[in-house]
Amino acid sequence: MCKILARPIIIPERAGTAELDYEGELVVIIGKACKDVTREHAFEYVAGYTCGNDVSARDWQLKKGGTQWCRGKSFDTFAPLGPCLVTPSPSQTPAIWEFRPR
Secondary structure, three states, rough: OOOOOOOOOOOOHHHOOOOOOEEEEEEEEEEEOOOOOOHHHHHHHHEEEEEEEEEEHHHHHOOOOOOOOOOHHOOOOOOOOOOOOOOEEEOOOHHHHOOOOO
8 A cells, every 4th residue: 555645746936937748657666776787687676666757847958958858857846756666576567567647
């Protein structure tokens, strides 16, 4: 059972964004240190999965010099995760799951 602690996404006033956007994402939680892991061993490092909300200030990405991965995605509260962690099962991988963002 998981306790839901939903908090709002806050748009910082100093951001001055007029083009807020979002999309649902599958988030993979890596459970132990790794580097240069082969594809065959990748799932050995997965602690679990959760959902994420990828929030972006598109004007900061495209018009205000923030680039795709920098300022437009880095404001506080712009990447909420959860509320639950689904632990991996050897018989299931995300490739066979069906996702429905709401």
